[in-house]
Amino acid sequence: MMDDERFMTDSDGRIYRRYDDIKTKPIQRLNYDSREINRFIKKQEPVIIENLGLVDSATKWDLEYLHENIGNEEKSVYVSKTHKFMYYNASRCAVYPDFIPPNEQHNMTMTEFIRKYRTWKPGEHRIYFQQILTDTVGSCIYNDFRNFKWSWLNSKKERFNWGDLTSNLLLIGQPGNVTPVHYDEQQNFFAQVHGYKRVLLFDPKFFQCLYPYPFHHPCDRQSQVDFENPDYERFPLAKHLAGYEGVVGPGDVLYIPMCWWHYIESTMDSQITTSINFWYKHQSMTLSDLRFPLKWQQKLTVSRNIEKMLGEALGDPSEVGPFLNALVNGRYT
Numbered sequence: 001m002m003d004d005e006r007f008m009t010d011s012d013g014r015i016y017r018r019y020d021d022i023k024t025k026p027i028q029r030l031n032y033d034s035r036e037i038n039r040f041i042k043k044q045e046p047v048i049i050e051n052l053g054l055v056d057s058a059t060k061w062d063l064e065y066l067h068e069n070i071g072n073e074e075k076s077v078y079v080s081k082t083h084k085f086m087y088y089n090a091s092r093c094a095v096y097p098d099f100i101p102p103n104e105q106h107n108m109t110m111t112e113f114i115r116k117y118r119t120w121k122p123g124e125h126r127i128y129f130q131q132i133l134t135d136t137v138g139s140c141i142y143n144d145f146r147n148f149k150w151s152w153l154n155s156k157k158e159r160f161n162w163g164d165l166t167s168n169l170l171l172i173g174q175p176g177n178v179t180p181v182h183y184d185e186q187q188n189f190f191a192q193v194h195g196y197k198r199v200l201l202f203d204p205k206f207f208q209c210l211y212p213y214p215f216h217h218p219c220d221r222q223s224q225v226d227f228e229n230p231d232y233e234r235f236p237l238a239k240h241l242a243g244y245e246g247v248v249g250p251g252d253v254l255y256i257p258m259c260w261w262h263y264i265e266s267t268m269d270s271q272i273t274t275s276i277n278f279w280y281k282h283q284s285m286t287l288s289d290l291r292f293p294l295k296w297q298q299k300l301t302v303s304r305n306i307e308k309m310l311g312e313a314l315g316d317p318s319e320v321g322p323f324l325n326a327l328v329n330g331r332y333t
């Protein structure tokens with residue numbers, strides 16, 4: 001690993017992929033009792049909250065405990081031929097017939113996942129367990145879930161007028177797994193339980209530098225820019241990317257503001273990585289709340305509504321691109 005120049009080792013011994021041409025500043029780290037935390041959440045800026053103990057009751061969720069208690073219904077595990085696990089919406093493949101799914105979703109029992117995890121050899125398909133926690137988990141797990149610090153979460157939801165908690169994902173990954181840069185339209189408290197994850201975050205204003213796939217593409221909300229091999233011919237503005245970076249470890253909670261781009265990698269020095277996220281709908285925005293100029297999160301929502309509406313108005317999503325080009329080329333460019 002050390003002599004492989006694609007990777008770097010930081011001062012804490014964490015090993016992750018090196019992206020020299022992406023300028024980053026450290027994500028602010030604050031102790032859970034700092035009054036500054038609310039300022040970051042109010043401004044919708046990322047912050048790593050330390051020693052909060054949000055999901056301490058999940059510290060015992062090692063593979064043995066989960067095997068005993070999570071129930072042997074089939075769980076969803078993503079399988080990838082590479083180290084990248086890119087979300088894609090399979091129902092949109094019809095619009096892009098030559099789209100090749102970057103990974104597959106398999107259903108397997110915890111027993112099967114653990115066997116695959118334990119017998120995995122480099123070069124084999126990688127696996128990433130992803131299970132919505134509100135599903136039918138065993139009673140011990142549900143009890144641990146109830147012992148999360150819901151009072152802290154609810155106080156933030158109320159204070160910042162967020163919508164409902166939509167879901168918690170339990171994520172169990174292998175060292176080296178990468179979730180390429182994408183955005184979600186929800187507020188996210190991302191709790192790290194076991195192992196370390198390197199995170200890169202970018203403000204929504206970098207929309208033009210990250211070239212998201214079209215709205216109707218299966219990889220909607222994902223960037224087309226491959227950080228490991230950026231194609232500056234196709235994506236010249238990617239050179240101007242500037243963001244935040246950090247490593248989250250056991251007990252850390254990262255606040256990923258709604259619509260912020262994020263790249264998440266399980267460090268190579270980790271054993272297994274376990275994370276639990278808390279996705280909240282954003283606050284209901286009434287017209288009277290609107291302030292101009294719009295924030296980039298709002299412009300993003302406008303852009304998505306335009307692409308969606310055009311797909312419907314033109315009756316065929318594949319006409320959206322040509323139509324927009326006709327509208328803009330030579331007139332706004």
Ligand SMILES: CC1(C)c2ccccc2-c2ccc(C[C@@H](CC(=O)O)C(=O)C(=O)O)cc21
Nearest residue numbers: 078085086087088128130171179184264277
């Ligand atoms: C990559 C994977 C397993 C996946 C495959 C197919 C569909 C959805 C997803 C999905 C959704 C969320 C995460 C957690 C996290 C990234 C990370 O921790 O790796 C993240 O992005 C967030 O919390 O917002 C990970 C995944």
Ligand SMILES: [Zn+2]
Nearest residue numbers: 182183184262
């Ligand atoms: Zn995400």
